[in-house]
Amino acid sequence: MLNLPPQGDAPEISAKLPSMTYDLLIVGGGINGVATARDAAGRGWKTLLVERDDLASHTSSASSKLIHGGIRYLEFYEFGLVRKALKEREVMLRSAPHIIWPMRFVFPHNDQIRPYWMIRAGLFLYDLIGGRRTLKGTRALAKANPQYRSPFSNPRTRGFVYSDCWVDDARLVVLNARDAADKGAEIETGVALVSAKREGPLWTATLSDGRTIQARALVNAAGPWVSDVLEDKIGMTGKAGVRLVRGSHIVVRRLFAGDQAYILQLPDKRVVFAIPYLDRYTLIGTTDIAVDDPAAAVMDTHEVDYLCRAVNLYFAIQISPDDVVSLYSGVRSLYDDGAEDSKDVTRDYVLEMDGGGENGEAPLLSIFGGKITTARALAEDAADRLCQISTLGGAPWTRDAKLPGGELGVGFDDFLEQVEARYHFLEWEHAKRLARAYGSLLPTILGDANSMADLGEHFGAGLTEREVLYLIEKEWAKTPDDILWRRSKLGLVMTEDEQARFREYFEGLAL
Incomplete structure (x- = not known):
């Protein structure tokens, strides 16, 4: 068994001092919270982020795992949101090419739902307003790869093919936190805000680990709990309203060959x-x-049935709830814009500011809504606004910065070849997963290993002791589920016996 270094060797574990003063206290370890911590730390702000559970333990790991503009938002005339998201799509793709990559989306047409000309015009606009540079443009399905038609029950289906990007959502959160910590931020998981009180130019906050700290500014990035934090922990009522919307997903055995995705229109629009x-x-x-x-x-069962029917409306392979091998749900916190139907509520974010300015009160910034695609822009916007109404300074910097692991130097395929050449003992599937997860950070995990035995115990599906210890030391993993279901997603492919052995091993670690 490999030895776990003393906890004091980990730079992200803060000293438990009885009282400390920070420039910024952030509540919430989802994508908006960690992106804000990263931006703030890069500006030189002394930053503390607290998350009562694990990073990305709720909404931010329960997304559709896409970096996209949101083609359907054009139908609601949200051109500004789509344009902003599409521009961020390019920024994010450059920043983390190991966990974000282009994907072609096949959009089959259905005359009974939307007219052909509307879809064609919408996709033309989608390509036009986003400042597309690196991604392929829209093509008619008839002129695209013949393989794209193969899943359809109707081989003569018309439609289009366009581009967006895939992202490993939970790893995006962790990498933002890792970058923030590398720049001096303190990231504390398993620590909740108990209460916060404004005392002139400072916030005094009590944390669940027993500390009382002070901060010049407070950011409420609690996602679905943003109103609860405002009312229960801070004793304030926000001006903005919240709409809570559950989004659910199912996972089934692969339904089609190829690396393309499908976007399926349904009768309910x-x-x-x-x-x-x-x-x-x-x-x-x-x-x-x-x-x-x-x-x-x-x-619930109605959602499972709904998603099965969506696939069965278009694909030759028919599925039922019995085919579901995994499922997950997340509750999105959307800004309440008064829309009658949940599907029509804006996905844009709203930043609500209280305090600051001439009165000298410590500012409170609460985040409502947002998308994983626009989290970097949201964080930059949040930091800029705090600069405007406080003594905090610093310039935006994240637009052209890489996330940890993103310095590949070459395209991903060439990078993967380098990994295979250096670590020749890895099976291709194992090498690809590690290259995708860690990018240019991979040598810090595998080091000078020349065999699988050098990586310690192998728990199954390519998860080794060396990787586990890295996730504990550098990525705030504190439970088996943190690793199996968020850091790696290997809980989906490991057998029950393999998972049981891993949990037994983990419980034996002196964390």
């Missing part, structure tokens, strides 16, 4: 994606169900 997932599955989602409880991330 919604769309559902069918996306290649972990090489051997198809990910299908999402739903839009209005809920009242932020913790209502539990999929």
Whole structure:
């Protein structure tokens, strides 16, 4: 068994001092919180982020795993949101080419739902307003790869093929946190905000680990719990309203060959994606169900049936709930714009500011809504606004910066060849997963290993002791599920016996 270094060797573990003053306290370890921590730390702000559970343990790991503009938002005239998201798509693709990559989306046409000219015009506009540089443009399905038609029950289906990007959502969150920590931020998981009180130019906050800290500014990035934090922890009522919407996904055995995805129109005017997932599955989602409880991330049978029917409307291979091998749900916190139907509510973000300015009160910034695609831009916007109403300074910097692991130096395929050449003992599937997950950071994990034995115990599906210890030391993994279902997703492919052995090993570690 490999030895776990003393915890003091990990730079992200902060000293438990009785009282400390920070420039910024951030509540929430989802994508918006960690992106804001990264931006702030890069500006030189002394930053503390607290997350009561694990990073990306809720909404941010339960997405459709896409970096996209949101083609359907054009139908609601949200041109500004789509344009912003499409521009961010290019930025994000450059920043993390190991966990974000281009994907072609097949859009079969259905005359009974939307007219052909509308889809054609919408995709033309999608290509036009996004400042597309590196991604392929839209083509008619008839002129695209013949393989794209193969899943359809009707081989004469018309439609289009356009581009967006895939992302490993939970790893995107962790890499933002890793970059923030590398720049001096303190990232504390398993620590909740108990209460916060404004005392003139400072916030005094009590944390669940027993500390009382002070901060010059407070960011409420609690996602679905943003209103709960405002009302229960801070004792304030926000001006902006929240709409909570559950989005659910199912995972089935792979339904089609190729690395393309499908966007399927449904009679209720919604769309559902069918996306290649972990090489051997198809990910299908999402739903839009209005809920009242932020913790209502539990999929019901009606949602499973709905997603199965979406696939069966177009594909020759028919599926039923019995074919579902995994499922997950997340509750999205959307800004309440007054839309009657959940599917029509804006996905753009709203930043609500309280305090700051001439009165000298410590500012509070609460984040409502947002998309994983626009989290970097949201964080930059949040930091800029805090600069405007406080003594905090620093310039934007993240637009052209790489996330950890993103410095590949070559295209991903060439990078993977380099990994295979250096670590020749890895099977191709194992090498590809590691290259995708860690990018240019991979040598810090594998080091000078020349055999599988050098990586310690092998738990199954390519998960080794060397990788596990890295995730504990550098990526805040504290439980088996943190590793199996967020850092690696290997819980989906490991056998029950393999998972049991891994849990037994993990419980034996002196964390």
